[in-house]
Amino acid sequence: MFDEMKPEVLVVGAGPVGLFTALSLARKNVSVRILDTGVWACTHSYALALHPAALSLFDELGLKERVLKDAYPVSKVAFYDKQQRRAEASVDSPGACLAVLRQDNIENILESELEKAGVKVSWRHEAASITPADDHAKVTVQKFEKESRGYIVAHTEWVVAKSFDLEPRFVVGADGYNSRVRRALNSEFPSLAPAQYYAVFEFKTDADLNHEVCVALDQNTADVLWPLPGGNCRWSFELPNFADPDIELRNESLRKAGFGDFPSERSKDRVLMSRGESAPVLDENNLRSLLAHRAPWFQGSIDKLSWRIVVRFEHRLATRYGAGPLWLAGDSAHLAGPAGIHSMNLGLFEGADLASTLASILRGGADPQILNAYNDRWLPAWRQIHGLQNALQPGPAADSWVAAHAPKIAACLPAYGPALAAMAAPLGLA
Ligand SMILES: Cc1cc2nc3c(=O)[nH]c(=O)nc-3n(C[C@H](O)[C@H](O)[C@H](O)COP(=O)(O)OP(=O)(O)OC[C@H]3O[C@@H](n4cnc5c(N)ncnc54)[C@H](O)[C@@H]3O)c2cc1C
Missing domain, CATH: 3.50.50.60 (FAD/NAD(P)-binding domain)
Known part of the structure; x- marks a missing residue:
């Protein structure tokens, strides 16, 4: 001790x-x-989830098996448009996986x-x-x-x-x-880009989650389907036109009080969230409508909605x-x-x-x-x-859809540095 x-x-x-x-x-x-x-x-x-490389950090502490015992292993990130699967990136080193827990x-x-x-x-x-x-x-x-x-x-x-x-x-x-x-x-x-709001839903489903993360991309949105242990999944939907009035009002008062865009002591929460299950954006009907409009290829059931929340993510360094x-x-x-x-x-x-x-x-x-x-x-x-x-850029080998969505695809790949380069290379991004 x-x-x-x-x-x-x-x-x-x-x-x-x-x-x-x-x-x-x-x-x-x-x-x-x-x-x-x-x-x-x-x-x-x-x-x-733990990135494949982060799992090796747990391995160095002798904790990899302990982590994997409770995790759902993922080996691919698949990218879809509204209609169909357009590309995929693999976690390709042998024995490596993204550990969802x-x-x-x-x-x-x-x-x-x-x-x-x-x-x-x-x-x-x-x-x-x-x-x-x-x-x-x-x-x-x-x-x-x-x-x-x-x-x-x-x-x-x-x-x-x-x-x-x-x-x-x-x-x-x-x-x-x-x-x-x-x-x-x-x-x-400093803030590097406008904050993004996401509506997050976790539920039990009969969909075949197939050890992959699925990302539905559109011009303004990147929505992510995460498989979770026990036949559960999480869908996160980007809400480009959404703003939580309470949070925005508070930010406005902080700005007026001279705090600029700098998180102050009065701004307590690390990531700002709305939990109101009654909020229309978190209603089950809205979940069904988001799926129908942005990911009609997802045919899984929504059996038991266990968690829903709106989260605001900032971009700062x-x-x-x-x-x-x-x-x-x-x-x-x-x-x-x-x-x-x-x-x-x-x-x-x-x-x-x-x-x-x-x-x-x-x-x-x-x-x-x-x-x-x-x-x-x-x-x-x-x-x-x-x-x-x-930043990752499309090379001559990149398919035109991948090239058009390169920045969003890059932001969704669960890696950094050389591991990111290795994961992006088969997509023609370098
Ligand atoms: C609803 C939600 C969904 C999220 N989803 C994702 C996601 O999908 N992907 C993703 O990458 N990230 C996500 N995040 C963010 C993720 O949780 C954070 O990146 C992660 O927790 C950061 O870990 P940390 O240890 O750096 O900081 P934190 O987890 O924020 O821990 C900081 C700790 O410091 C303590 N603390 C603060 N000030 C003091 C003080 N003065 N004295 C003592 N203790 C103090 C706090 O109590 C807190 O426990 C999500 C967060 C939320 C809330």
């Missing part, structure tokens, strides 16, 4: 990226503490492995202020507890039960969309990943659309990279300047994902 009050590395945020980074550090014998304002890990699927499942596996490594997540602990110094950071942590309040009508409230300071050598900001570590770092988080003692990984550094599940997967790679870089400084005596290369590795990778640099 590491000394909780004297961690060498403090990981802020116990989402998938924070948990993965903390476990990778603990396995390298770095003394680590991880805390999260939440009460426990997330309770739904959210990002729902719920995000809460991934988080639970990581949390229980961390506990075995002697690190317990400090839930209900918030990094309330973070001040970088030359060779450490000062972090004030607040622990929340529920307290009964009220006289005439009793109720319970979260209150600060205690506050204490930590002085870790490094802080990993895996604290998501509204990252306080990113703000302490003075890294900007931090201007730098870190400096001195503060370093970012995951959604704190980038936000992207959902189809290629890049946000979580690349976040896991960043966590693995950061953990081995920090371990070589703390255990191997390496010069802390090597952290600058972390920044130089991930900013270009993300510029490519956002189509700002080295």
Whole structure:
């Protein structure tokens, strides 16, 4: 068990990226503490698949079989227009697959492995202020507890039960969309493209899901069918003309209050969602109509609608990943659309990279300047994902439909870097 009050590395945020980074550090014998304002890990699927390459990260931690036990393996991404299948991309290295499993499942596996490594997540602990110094950071942590309040009508409230300071050598900001570590770092988080709304439905179906992800492409939309374990599936429909009035109104007030397009402390949610099942857009009739208009080739039944939600995805990239003692990984550094599940997967790679870089400084005596290369590795990778640099382009071998939809196809491929190039090559994209 590491000394909780004297961690060498403090990981802020116990989402998938924070948990993965903390476990990778603990396995390298770095003394680590991880805390999260939440009460426990997330309770739904959210990002729902591990890229084939990310699965190899779990293999390195000895967890691949554990992950695959609960996963639905996928070997292809198929692209359709309204009428028919037009192209497909394969996960072609032998034995590799895209592992579809719920995000809460991934988080639970990581949390229980961390506990075995002697690190317990400090839930209900918030990094309330973070001040970088030359060779450490000062972090004030607040622990929340529920307290009964009220006289005439009793109720319970979260209150600060205690506050204490930590002085870790490094802080990993895996604290998501509204990252306080990113703000302490003075890294900007500009928006790179307009936000996209998606209506997401999960249901049981009799369709043959055939171990593939299906993407229905049109001029303005990319709708994705994910097979899930147990004969379930998720359909995500892009809503180009949709805007949630509450969210847009709040954003407008933030803009007027001088926050520009920068997520502020008042903008709490990492990904903004409408849950109202009564919203017409989430009605089962609307699901049937979206299927009939955009993917009439999907003939499966809609047996039991178990989850529906509207999610707003932003496109952002931090201007730098870190400096001195503060370093970012995951959604704190980038936000992207959902189809290629890049946000979580690349976040896991960043966590693995950061953990081995920090371990070589703390255990191997390496010069802390090597952290600058972390920044130089991930900013270009993300510029490519956002189509700002080295975007995939159709070559002479690309079919005309693929060429016309190249940017959308590229955004849906579950890979990055050389693995993305290998997956895109048979489509004639380079
Ligand atoms: C409904 C929904 C559907 C989604 N679908 C997809 C999808 O299809 N594809 C895809 O790629 N992604 C999807 N996502 C996004 C995906 O869930 C995120 O990319 C992923 O969770 C990022 O992981 P993370 O660990 O970086 O950050 P997060 O999971 O956001 O974790 C950050 C953690 O930091 C904690 N925290 C924040 N501030 C502090 C603080 N000051 N002190 C302590 N703790 C703090 C938060 O409580 C949170 O637990 C979806 C998200 C939602 C909500």
